[in-house]
Amino acid sequence: MKRRDFLKVSAAGAAATAVAAPAIAQSSPEVKWRLTSSFPKSLDTIYGGAVEVAKYVAEMTDNKFQIQVFAAGEVVPGLQALDATSNGTVEMSHTVAYYYVGKDPTFAIYSSVPFGLNARMQNSWWYQGGGEALGNEFFKKFGVIGFPTGNTGTQMGGWFRKEIKTVADMSGLKMRIGGIAGQVLQKVGVVPQQLAGGDIYPALEKGTIDAAEWVGPYDDEKLGFQKVAKYYYYPGFWEGGPTVHSFVNLEKWNALPKNYQAILTNACANANSWMAARYDMQNPSALKRLVAGGTQLRPFTTEVLEACLKATNELWSEISGKNPDFKKSIEAMQAYRSDQYLWWQVAEYTFDSFMIRSRTRG
Structure with missing residues (x-):
């Protein structure tokens, strides 16, 4: 290579470097x-x-x-x-x-x-x-x-100071639960209370509220709810996968x-x-500790779940009638949910149900 050509190549390379360096710096x-x-x-x-x-x-x-x-x-x-x-x-x-x-x-x-x-x-x-x-x-x-x-996965239904067997048992119940879920439960007689996480324990302890929901075993144990409420209900049907x-x-x-x-x-x-x-x-070991400590696990009865589902569908209709954004989004979600459960019941649910039964049989 001639010296003149070499100098041209070197100059071109230097120019490219001069341009590239600021570009890299600007991108980071x-x-x-x-x-x-x-x-x-x-x-x-x-x-x-x-x-x-x-x-x-x-x-x-x-x-x-x-x-x-x-x-x-x-x-x-x-x-x-x-x-x-x-x-x-x-x-x-x-x-x-x-x-x-x-x-x-x-x-x-x-x-x-x-x-x-x-x-x-x-x-x-x-x-x-x-x-x-x-x-x-x-x-x-x-x-x-x-x-x-x-995502927390499906949450628990919360801590209650008394057993909930029927819809009538929910009448007048003061429960820490807010937002849309609170509006649904209000339709079946619950009196929803909006409290920050740090305020739940003292409210339950003093009896200012009768029940409270938060997340699930791991977080609930940390907040100590098992010390002030005996009954732990499931599932948190208002939070299937938040x-x-x-x-x-x-x-x-x-x-x-x-x-x-x-x-x-x-x-x-x-x-x-x-x-x-x-x-x-984290949740399995926390749940074991809670039950070993005296927590009473209880499922919501079918009566309670059916009443709350009915109340939910009524609320969706009411809100959709006056809120186009809500209507558009809830209808899209419901359509997707329908197809998902069509598939879920074929493979996921069948497999999980069999494995759960197998585990309980030892």
Whole structure:
């Protein structure tokens, strides 16, 4: 190669490097966000979903994209997490959409509604069945975009100070339960009470409330409900598979580089699986401890479940008549649920039922 040609090649290479370096730097800027959780640190699994997201994002960006996680109350109260995200107080929140049914009952459909979807169906609907497009079309009205970031699986029906055998036993019962589920139970005589997690134990202990629902054995044991209520009912038909969402301020989301958007999306999906797997691991041993300690497990009777299903369908009709967003979303969810259970009863239910019977026979 002639010296003149060599110099031309070297100059071209240097120019390319000069252009490439800033491009790489620009695609990986330093970004620092704040995330407010709706949960206390003591509930390590449901709170931990947000911690997992922050960890994954930091690791996948060599710490250039950092998300600082705050527990409920450290920035805003737990039930104001979405508001803080919408108005830009924080860039991101980790919360449950049904907390915000006071703004619009449609929120609940994308987390969990009575007699809705189980955890796998919820994920299937969101990721493959059109739920994501519908959900984020709705969330956009509040200036946020949502990402599934955890699921507890089907929850327990709650702690009761007395046995519940008939619908009449629910009349006048003061129960910590809010949102859409509270509206359903109100139709069968329950007096719903909205309380934050930390306020449930003292209210049960003092008799201010007669019953309370939270999540399931692992979290409920941590909060000590077994010390102040004897009867533990199942299933939590109002939460067959509640999704915990990360909500991101839409302007902040749109300002992220595309690779950071992809990283955050996948971090949330990873945490979504992490939380469900962790609850599935923790709940069996917690349930054993509770029963060994004297907790009385009780199933809701068919009478109670049928009455609550009837009340649920009545409520959906009432809300749909005046809320087009709700009508559009609930009808889509119900159609998906119908097809899912058509399949579920063929393989999943048959297999699980056989294995459960086999286990109980030893």
